[in-house]
Amino acid sequence: MFVKGVNDGLLFLLDEECPMDALLEHLTQLLHGDTASVFDGPVVPVSIDYGNRELSAEDARRLLGLFMRVENFLIREWGAHTAARRALLNTRGAMTGQTIHKGTVRSGQRVVSDGDLVVIGDVNPGGEVAAVGDVYIFGRLAGIAHAGIDGDERAIIAAAELRPLQLRIARTVSRPPEGEGWPPRTFMEFAYLGPDGMAVERLQYLSALRPR
The missing domain is CATH 3.30.750 (Transcription Regulator spoIIAA)
Structure with a gap:
């Protein structure tokens, strides 16, 4: 599935x-x-x-x-x-493979997928998830997430609660504002690379990034 x-x-x-x-x-x-x-x-x-x-x-x-x-x-x-x-x-294009990880990604643990990665759980501080394609986290992202590890700048990182220590898409790295962290949200968001660098939007706006 x-x-x-x-x-x-x-x-x-x-x-x-x-x-x-x-x-x-x-x-x-x-x-x-x-x-x-x-x-x-x-x-x-x-x-x-x-x-x-x-x-x-x-x-x-x-x-x-x-x-x-x-x-x-x-x-x-x-x-x-x-x-x-x-x-x-x-x-x-052709559909990539997908890895589904059930459970928490704990500190010191790294989960990698050669396609898309779906995490059904949280990514704790010190935990890391990475994928050749997109990363979807149905839980809290409080650790590190890297999408497009082979250089795909169209990859995204989506999470139910986006509070990462670090986000990476292809070779671009983003960290939370110093002393503030990521602002709290009550809706699923995704990070992507825009013309001015990494940006975050509600998941409902994904269609604007990937139109039909």
């Missing part, structure tokens, strides 16, 4: 080959298990794409029900080959 930030929300690409019972179990743990609290917060538009998988009416009901039970998920799309999926392919 892949989780991607697209336009003003999230795209869940469900594994087409995974047995249905295993897929349901994985989604139940992700959305309603020990890590469920990281999805709390403001309303997030969600697209759910099951690709070429053939679904029975009962399978569709069970899958969709798991997402509908997340109170702040606003389901915008549900189906095979959604507009969100097509937009992602058009803007990023």
Whole structure:
């Protein structure tokens, strides 16, 4: 399964080959298990794409029900080959791989992905996450995050709570204002490279950076 930030929300690409019972179990743990609290917060538009998988009416009901039970998920799309999926392919080319890390990244720990990286949990001070592609943190980023480690300046870093010690995109480094830290927010944000260096915006403005 892949989780991607697209336009003003999230795209869940469900594994087409995974047995249905295993897929349901994985989604139940992700959305309603020990890590469920990281999805709390403001309303997030969600697209759910099951690709070429053939679904029975009962399978569709069970899958969709798991997402509908997340109170702040606003389901915008549900189906095979959604507009969100097509937009992602058009803007990023061939899809990269993705690593999903469940749990806290603790001090002294480093998690690296050769594609995109999704952390379902916090990144503590002294912890580090890095990816060739984008970094998504469904929790608090209080450590170091590096996206585009091979030089991709279009990579982004998104977090439910952005309080990093350091952000890096490609070769550009940004640190919080000295003595102030990053200002508190109640919505998911992402960092990206703009004409004047690194900038931070609400995740809903990602579509302006990566238009359809």
